[in-house]
Amino acid sequence: MSEGKKGAVATKEGSERLVELYRKMVLVRAFEDACGRGFRQGKIGGYLHVYTGQEAVATGLLDAYREGDRVITAYRDHAHALLLGATADEVMAELYGKGSGLVKGKGGSMHLFDVDNGLYGGYGIVAGHIPLGVGFAYAQRYTGTDHITQLYLGDGSVNNGAFHEAANLAGLWGKDGMCPCLFVLENNQYGMGTSVGRSTAQEDLAEKFRAHGVEAEKVDGMDLEAMLEAGERLTAQVRETGVPYAIEAMTYRTVPHGAADFFEKYRTKEEVEKWRERDPIGLLEKRLVESGVEEGKLDEYKDEAKEEVQAAVKFADEAEEPDISELYTDVYVGEDEYLGSDNNGGNE
Amino acid sequence: MAETKTYREALREGMVFGMEDDENVVLMGEDIGVYGGTHLITDGLYDQYGPKRVMDTPIAEGGFVGAAIGMAMTGMRPIVEMMTWNFSFLASDQIIQNAAKVRYFSGGQVKVPLVIRGPNGGGVQLSAQHTHSLENLYGHFPGLKVVSPVTPNDVKGMMITAIRDDNPVIFLEAGALYGTKGEVGEGDNAVEFGKARIAREGSDVTLIAYGRQVNLCLRAAETLEEEDGVSAEVIDLRSIRPFDEQTIIQSVEKTHRAVAVQEQWKWFGVASEVAAIIQEHAFDSLDAPVMRVSGAEVPAPYARNLELAAFPSEKMVANAARKSLYIEEK
Numbered sequence: 001m002s003e004g005k006k007g008a009v010a011t012k013e014g015s016e017r018l019v020e021l022y023r024k025m026v027l028v029r030a031f032e033d034a035c036g037r038g039f040r041q042g043k044i045g046g047y048l049h050v051y052t053g054q055e056a057v058a059t060g061l062l063d064a065y066r067e068g069d070r071v072i073t074a075y076r077d078h079a080h081a082l083l084l085g086a087t088a089d090e091v092m093a094e095l096y097g098k099g100s101g102l103v104k105g106k107g108g109s110m111h112l113f114d115v116d117n118g119l120y121g122g123y124g125i126v127a128g129h130i131p132l133g134v135g136f137a138y139a140q141r142y143t144g145t146d147h148i149t150q151l152y153l154g155d156g157s158v159n160n161g162a163f164h165e166a167a168n169l170a171g172l173w174g175k176d177g178m179c180p181c182l183f184v185l186e187n188n189q190y191g192m193g194t195s196v197g198r199s200t201a202q203e204d205l206a207e208k209f210r211a212h213g214v215e216a217e218k219v220d221g222m223d224l225e226a227m228l229e230a231g232e233r234l235t236a237q238v239r240e241t242g243v244p245y246a247i248e249a250m251t252y253r254t255v256p257h258g259a260a261d262f263f264e265k266y267r268t269k270e271e272v273e274k275w276r277e278r279d280p281i282g283l284l285e286k287r288l289v290e291s292g293v294e295e296g297k298l299d300e301y302k303d304e305a306k307e308e309v310q311a312a313v314k315f316a317d318e319a320e321e322p323d324i325s326e327l328y329t330d331v332y333v334g335e336d337e338y339l340g341s342d343n344n345g346g347n348e
Numbered sequence: 349m350a351e352t353k354t355y356r357e358a359l360r361e362g363m364v365f366g367m368e369d370d371e372n373v374v375l376m377g378e379d380i381g382v383y384g385g386t387h388l389i390t391d392g393l394y395d396q397y398g399p400k401r402v403m404d405t406p407i408a409e410g411g412f413v414g415a416a417i418g419m420a421m422t423g424m425r426p427i428v429e430m431m432t433w434n435f436s437f438l439a440s441d442q443i444i445q446n447a448a449k450v451r452y453f454s455g456g457q458v459k460v461p462l463v464i465r466g467p468n469g470g471g472v473q474l475s476a477q478h479t480h481s482l483e484n485l486y487g488h489f490p491g492l493k494v495v496s497p498v499t500p501n502d503v504k505g506m507m508i509t510a511i512r513d514d515n516p517v518i519f520l521e522a523g524a525l526y527g528t529k530g531e532v533g534e535g536d537n538a539v540e541f542g543k544a545r546i547a548r549e550g551s552d553v554t555l556i557a558y559g560r561q562v563n564l565c566l567r568a569a570e571t572l573e574e575e576d577g578v579s580a581e582v583i584d585l586r587s588i589r590p591f592d593e594q595t596i597i598q599s600v601e602k603t604h605r606a607v608a609v610q611e612q613w614k615w616f617g618v619a620s621e622v623a624a625i626i627q628e629h630a631f632d633s634l635d636a637p638v639m640r641v642s643g644a645e646v647p648a649p650y651a652r653n654l655e656l657a658a659f660p661s662e663k664m665v666a667n668a669a670r671k672s673l674y675i676e677e678k
Binding site: 070102103105106111114115120125129130131138139140143162164165172178330332333334 | 400414417419441451453454458513
């Protein structure tokens, strides 16, 4: 595992950067906590998968995002949207099924898109999005840019054919410098309730990339500084070479898989507790305090994040549902009226 | 000016027209490059445009169709060859779950200007796993356009339209007819989607088909004329989604009788949809029940005689028309 080049906090500039990222991480945490409450109140429908425990991964790597880059991920996508610049209001309104939501109330938790900020989607089918991201990367090179794609996937997806077919294409196109794709495998150790050991014969998931000609390394996904270092170094490398690379971020979701996963029969309390001791926000707090940041200041940031999220919940709660006429829009480019709109009329 | 060309040549010409027009149009598929394409549709294009625009892919449909969708979402306009549409089952998750739906669940933030093309249906003794007609499958999904040209002129013109379209287009070729000839319009002969073609005018019964069954209907119409003095109108639907209801309804209002013909299985097929549309919109014009002629409800057999028996024949179409006219079947 990459040690990460610690020491960013040694300088004032480094310390300020970490504090900024700390504020982002606590915003994500507060947002996800509020999602849980919204779901229990029946305000959020459908499936709900939160990012709690994994914040350091996307926070660290998306810090290396440059305008024109693209990001694609699966259904645990709230953090990616927030970190790329979507507001808490927009994301929460989407989860509440409102017209002012990030995708107009048509996607919900699993399908956040914010193309202006580089987010090309959350997707709901395990592994189904991976080929798309490889296609983004090819297009980036084909159209003559030096942009890259950050492609997030979970450990549950690497047993699926779509992963292997896409990784093979990436390796193949990378031979000609035509696939500037940074794969980010968020290994939180469980695909829903089945552990890597119970679902995957080759448990060294970085090896699965190497088998397809894509170089890979493991990075401590609970350590923000390690993710930052890997992100800076590897995005620069992929940008320059057009050759894909994979990070296996070793992480853990310290909450259930989804909102309906109440009992967590597949893992022990002790295991979860052990990982909570390595909580990425807790680790970063410790580091910041050691470097001289006041604990009170960190508490203030947490309170600010909670306030921002509370305001987003209020915004979402009060926002209007999408107009019923939106039912038939966005099916086809340009000609939504054809086929259907006067067929059934929709159920008002 | 129109020249006589094969369906294969016309199709290639349509793709080349698109490639010359826009360098973001690229071709992808199994063996379409160095090999020249198993059906020789892309023959010569690899030498002409190079490996970055005429891309050989691994035999892994889900992966490369998914990658093409990603390319289409972000500035390119790929044309993907399914060596045959039978193989699209392997890519159906990508086509249905991503290509058809991503515009909607992104709230309109992305578009997917993608063409997936290849031979559809059977007729050349490829047996069960290589013989499928998939127009009803893909026609079922909002977000996809599905077209099925049968004439060389249409295959070129509809390819030009498909390439320009900002939506994913399922382009179902009449694979058994690649070598057939017809007049093809020069240059930009784009054919609008959603407009059926009246392939033959008539006044007594309307025969409705698409793909290679159109030719069957034309032959049946000749027979009906010669043997029974019946004037049959033949409608070539050309496109399954969008669907030209008006041309069908207007024709049935004139002829009062209809036969819907398809190669695919009878149940839940396009012909059922045609029959339903007629009864919804032209019930009062009907003088007889709408007839359906379809493939036999069996996996496609190999033996020539069994395969012929499994698909609609000219005789079946003519007899269905006779039945609707209450005249003796032959």
